[in-house]
Amino acid sequence: MSLEVPVKVLRYKSGDGAPRYQAYRVTVPDEANVIDVLEAVWRQDTTFAFRHACHHASCGTCGVRLNGYERLPCIYPVTEALKGRREILIEPLRNFPIVGDLVVDVAAFFQKQEASRLVITRQAEAALDGAFYRRSEVFDDEGRLAERPYNRFENCIECGLCLSACPTMAASDKFFGPAGLAAIDRARQEAPDPQQKSSLLALADGEQGVWRCHSAFECTNACPQNVDPAGAIMALRRDLVTHKIKNFFGTR
């Protein structure tokens, strides 16, 4: 079965005056996600620009404001988006410069993400949803078997939804932002030596760091990957305070 979907998207081309809304009507299968609506709009009008790559919430490119909330269209069902509404409204993420239509400029965001130098692979859990794996023997680069833990990609997909939802980000682009601070928190958990841990903590303590956050927790609410950036920010603050108190009393 298919659905006829009225959809309104924000259109903008630089040098083409102010942004405006444009309405489309597309047909998609019942079980489609909102990304399929965007592709259908593009088939009608190939001048329409939007970001997408993987269609399964791993690349993090397709984030938009859907009916006023930060969402990943690739995993958001059309039927859900239409609940209680006559049309779907799609706008670019906030707190990013708009490049054109739904495409935002993520350059400054990725530069901030790089500050922590977080490597995006981490050790996989010892249990998969309650079932334990007891062995992991993996071929090394020479084709020999070696015991080492499985690895997997980090939870954060760098989609920027948390930055769009963050009221502090709206007030200042100097802020690292929720994803950047969550990356610093993850990087210090992975850091092998105390020196590295404390320089990451110092980064979070800096001008762009955790003290700018107004504790609105919108980031954690918006995150499609359960990264909990707000929790990471609170953990960094807690450890910074502990550190400062210890330094004040001259103990370590």
Place this chain on the structure above:
Amino acid sequence: MPAPHAIVIGAGSTGAATAHDLALRGLRVTVLERGEIASGTTGRNHCLLHSGGRYCVKDQESAIECIDENLILRRIMPGVLELNDGLFVAITEDDLAFKDKFLEGCAACHIPARDLPVKHALEMEPFLNPKILAAVQIPDGVFEPFRFCLAFLATAKQHGAVVRSYTEVTELLCSGRSVTGVKILDHRTGQTETLGADLVVNATGPWADKIARMAGMDVPVSPTAGVMVTVNKRLNNMVINRLNKPSDGDIVVPQRLTSIIGTTSWTVPDADQIEIPKEHIDKMIHKGQELIPAIQQTSTRGVGAVARPLIRRAGGDEREVSRTFECFDHRRDGVDGFVTISGGKTTTARAMAEKVADIVCGKLGLRAECRTRETRLVSYRLFYN
């Protein structure tokens, strides 16, 4: 004299790796991509860093390409691959009968393989169907396609390449029987412009024929679609493959917090017009459960379909078409300054780039060795510097 200017059309894995190779060899490179980086075939691929196991019985040329490139990519892009190997598992007697041929194929293609006792395999992957009859471990891996491309492009940019996304090539400019540049439409501004080039590389995968037609040429590429279904739980760490000939729903690839079931295969007339048949989604879930029964307890997180670029050779159905790649110097069709690279897989993107860059340098009279085998790629995030 300034270095020659090459335009690469397409910023999927092939275009990204080609830009990197050409930039390392000292060319001035401009990459043009009509959408986001990896928004075509690469972005929606299965994320599988092939060991070659899938092809080692029927398509050994592809299998050898895969294992060779797998080992190179481990060296040049460390930290951005999930490296947990893969299992080929037998569910039926027919699967089991395939095992000896599979092990012989692995040996012939120098793919490391270990015949695992079933009990041992189940200790490594507890959600695997407990009724499996055999399991063979091979060095499959997992990548993230968008960042795979960014890593190549970030390194290319450090060597001077310019990457323009949301920039669509609308015409190939010709002078006599030579391609001399392109006309482009910038979707960010709505403006058109022309760009001159000493050579244009068509790295547009299943769209290769569409681009080649702009110069009045055909490329024998069949856009062949496949459906992938992603579930909302990660149920495996190793890539789980069906031990048998390639078939629909023969693989479950883990990635991040999910498992991805794939895939089907049908030829489509236009890579931009793919409708996902509902029965393909159902089939993926059903076939995936044969490998990992717990898929039944998950819900679907995402569904995608995209066209692979398969190179047509003599006859046969699309499952039998070789997954290797091919480079077409269109001088053989009477048009100079224009080369197409298509086919292949993301796993073999670097090798594809090496081949096309050799041809490009030959055509331009440049003597420059390929250095991509040993050049470590920079952080993918530096693409945005």
